[in-house]
Amino acid sequence: xxxxxxxxxxxxxxxxxxxxxxxxxxxxxxxxxxxxxxxxxxxxxxxxxxxxxxxxxxxxxxxxxxxxxxxxxxxxxxxxxxxxxxxxxxxxxxxxxxxxxxxxxxxxxxxxxxxxxxxxxxxxxxxxxxxxxxxxxxxxxxxxxxxxxxxxxxxxxxxxxxxxxxxxxxxxxxxxxxxxxxxxxxxxxxxxxxxxxxxxxxxxxxxxxxxxxxxxxxxxxxxxxxxx
Numbered sequence: 001x002x003x004x005x006x007x008x009x010x011x012x013x014x015x016x017x018x019x020x021x022x023x024x025x026x027x028x029x030x031x032x033x034x035x036x037x038x039x040x041x042x043x044x045x046x047x048x049x050x051x052x053x054x055x056x057x058x059x060x061x062x063x064x065x066x067x068x069x070x071x072x073x074x075x076x077x078x079x080x081x082x083x084x085x086x087x088x089x090x091x092x093x094x095x096x097x098x099x100x101x102x103x104x105x106x107x108x109x110x111x112x113x114x115x116x117x118x119x120x121x122x123x124x125x126x127x128x129x130x131x132x133x134x135x136x137x138x139x140x141x142x143x144x145x146x147x148x149x150x151x152x153x154x155x156x157x158x159x160x161x162x163x164x165x166x167x168x169x170x171x172x173x174x175x176x177x178x179x180x181x182x183x184x185x186x187x188x189x190x191x192x193x194x195x196x197x198x199x200x201x202x203x204x205x206x207x208x209x210x211x212x213x214x215x216x217x218x219x220x221x222x223x224x225x226x227x228x
Contacts, residue, residue, distance in 0.1 A: 066145070
């Protein structure tokens with residue numbers, strides 16, 4: 001597992017302005033970082049969505065996880081790839097990196113680093129996982145992140161996105177989710193307007209499949225990079 005840059009990047013303005021309470025506040029972070037909280041936020045679908053993402057990765061692979069994830073997602077992924085694999089988690093917030101490394105203490109094949117996903121990677125991976133990150137970043141930053149993540153996939157490798165999706169017409173939670181997105185997740189609506197597979201030019205070099213869950217409220221998008 002290669003070392004990342006030792007100089008910590010500056011925290012992005014959007015993170016400081018919009019999500020400081022959720023990801024940077026030492027008082028709220030320990031409370032929010034609990035599996036039952038994550039499950040409540042995802043309407044009881046946390047385990048289902050985590051399993052849907054984790055099952056895409058084969059044991060023994062080198063995986064990049066884009067950003068820390070609350071709950072037990074990182075340990076699940078580390079267990080899935082096993083001791084012959086390697087999990088690298090990259091997040092821009094030192095507090096999130098520290099908590100993730102605490103969760104991964106029993107997994108010597110896994111480690112989190114401070115880094116900016118909006119900057120290109122020097123290392124390539126067998127696979128990349130991006131779990132509920134894209135709805136939390138502005139569209140321009142989102143496009144750069146997707147481009148960089150696609151660029152970090154080795155030929156023949158895989159990338160997996162799990163995130164929000166536009167719910168089907170008449171979904172009983174549709175009005176409530178629109179309120180949540182407007183008040184707490186201001187960048188989420190723009191994600192619903194575009195296909196993840198089409199967000200970056202490099203997407204043309206991948207074959208894609210897309211699945212939705214829970215009445216279309218969530219999506220899993222899987223891309224496999226061509227071998228040539």
